[in-house]
Amino acid sequence: MDIIKAQDLSFDYIRRDEEGNVEGTTRAVNHVSLSVSQGDFVAILGHNGSGKSTFAKHLNAILMPTEGTVWVDGMDTREEAKIWDIRQEAGMVFQNPDNQIIGQVVEEDVGFGPENMGVPTKEIWERVEESLKAVGMYEYRKYSPNKLSGGQKQRVSIAGVLAMHPKCIVLDEPTAMLDPSGRREVIRAVRALNMVEHVTVILITHYMEEIIHADHVFVMDVGKVAMHGTPKEVFSRVEELKALRLGVPEVTQLAWELKQSGVNLPEGILTVEELTEALLQCRG
Amino acid sequence: MLRDITLGQYYQTDSVIHRLDPRVKLVGTLLFIISLFVVNQFPVYLVVLVFLGSVIALSHVPLGFMLRGMKAIAFLLILAFVCNLFLTPGDILVSFWKLRITKQGLSTAVFMAIRLSLLIVGSSLMTLTTTPNHLTDGLEKLLNPLKKIRVPVHEISMMMSIALRFIPILLEETDKIMKAQMARGADFDTGNLIQKAKALIPLLVPLFISAFRRANDLAMAMEARCYRGGDGRTKMKPLKYEKRDFAAYGLLLFYMAACAGVNILSAHLPGILSWHLG
Known part of the structure; x- marks a missing residue:
């Protein structure tokens, strides 16, 4: 069953002048339909202003949608009671x-x-323990959050959500303010949740490296879903991605350029291992 | 300089004082402050010092850490001391030029300085040994009867706990903005009072903007985690009095009695021991 389903979703931000009169509207999400199955790892990709965060907040x-409907586990988000x-x-x-x-303590x-x-x-204590262990922050449970690194703080935030026993976690650019090692730390924790605890993950990001392990990728641009498919499918369309002002991972870029200049490589190479493998096969 | 303010900062360690019920610590701090200001005999401060000293020793918070908070208010202390010293009328002790120090002035100044420093140390001891969440939990519990007259006790305590949580973050931010503005040539140190106040504008405007943005983000994050006010909320760390809390209440009573006793006793004693206020 689909845990998340958006049908023809549109959302307008209302612009107001200084007196609070409506000046006009800006359409941030434009007729988006997508669905996510239970247990999937889904990435939503897009550069700034593509509407991905607005979508996530639905x-x-x-x-609340301006038009269209969003269902979370079969519940319409407009239903006040739910x-x-x-x-x-x-x-x-x-x-x-x-x-x-x-909290002042983790x-x-x-x-x-x-x-x-x-x-x-x-039960709160049991949940806190199990969630902190799931993100590898149990030793820090008595720490003040101010003493943690960015990556550790984000893992605590993830544990905070996990303790509510959600079926699905939406991460809205969780790594945008982190350094590369913090980013790896968070993504590793998220992947572990998806694989070990089978929590559905919806990761919103503009970092390409973070989505190569996703089951499905949706690329958003000016409020619409511009591309979707597995990471392999999406990354094999390098030129389209570039037109959307999105870079591809360095390995994919290298593989693509090699292919352009006549080396016989398969489409959509995502990791260094894959490329080495493919190159070895070329030689042999 | 901004990092020196320890008020509202929790010192992480395990001690019997840390484990005390926050209600005990709140009531204790209140009684301690009352004792500081009601007492008017100098020798009583020995009792106060012994009490405060033993609590600090029990709390395992390094003394240096605690005194750092004092540095931040040193100016206020000196100001209060000087004002009291020179401006209190009474029997002249020393006089030079237009200034005169009176006997009353001296004793008021000394008393004021002692009271203020003990007040700061005493109250920062509470915030150093109690997590703000715990503290506001205690306050919420203590003020709970006020709910009947529609005082939004839960909301007040939640607001306080969030304010406390953001103090270090905003201080750090102030530091950052200050440095950023200084790098652009802002001058916070020279000029008269008005110029100095004006120089703070490029510091305060970005600080306020960022504080509002943070507040907005935080409100959203709280709602996303199902926060909907105090009704139907359970507690991860519900407050329950233990044996040690009753013992602490007993000790507090004993302390108050000792203060009162020594105060009365030294009021009737002659000589150096009867140095008192006014």
């Missing part, structure tokens, strides 16, 4: 790690979601 009922169930089932991790940690922050849901005290 999955958690933070924004809003807290939706937010529990589709957890959300945001970009800035400092602005989403509420474990208190992870417990914030379950507390809000009214989970009994004993």
